[in-house]
Amino acid sequence: MKKAYRVKKEADFQKVFHQGNSVANRQFVVYVLDKPDQSHFRVGISVGKKIGNAVMRNAVKRKIRQSLHELDEELKEDKDFLVIARKPAATMTTHQVKSSLRHVLRLAGMLK
Template sequence: MRKSYRIKKELEFQKVFETRNSFANKKFVVYVMDKPEQPHFRVGISVGKKIGNAVMRNYTKRRIRQSILEFKPLLRQDVDFLVIARPQASGLPMNEVKQQLEHVFKLAGLFASKQSEEE
């Protein structure tokens, strides 16, 4: 995923947090902020130390990033969102990460209208 699709700065993370528009399941929490003026979505990923050591945290972030990349054509483009991994997300297999993220993205309404019409 290109860097233009990522939220990196602390101030940008805080802006999304301040919207208090969150959705969660047992593995992930997603905060969403609408930004109609931007050309594509941006995502921030946060994996805390409760997940494990640095290797496990990076492993989890890679899996989240890959899942988002696979969902990219289906996601709304006018949002910034944060994905926060809960401790239960540690060591999940890829298919489980993707399934859990899909669930929380549906709750958050992050899929474009085409996705919801198919179901």
């Protein structure tokens, strides 16, 4: 995913976290903030230490990024959103991650 499509700064993370709306399922929490003047979506990914060691956390992040890459045509452009992984995400396959993300993004109103 290109750098322009990522929420990287701490201030941007906090803005989405505090001002955005949240939706969750068992594996993920998604915070969404409307940005009407934005031409494309931006995503931030957070995987905490409760998930596992660094290898496990990076594997979960890779699966989330791959799933979002496959779903990017379906995502609304004028939003910033955060994906926060919960503990069950550590044992999921890429296909299961994509299915779960699609579910929680649909609940959040992120899909076209």
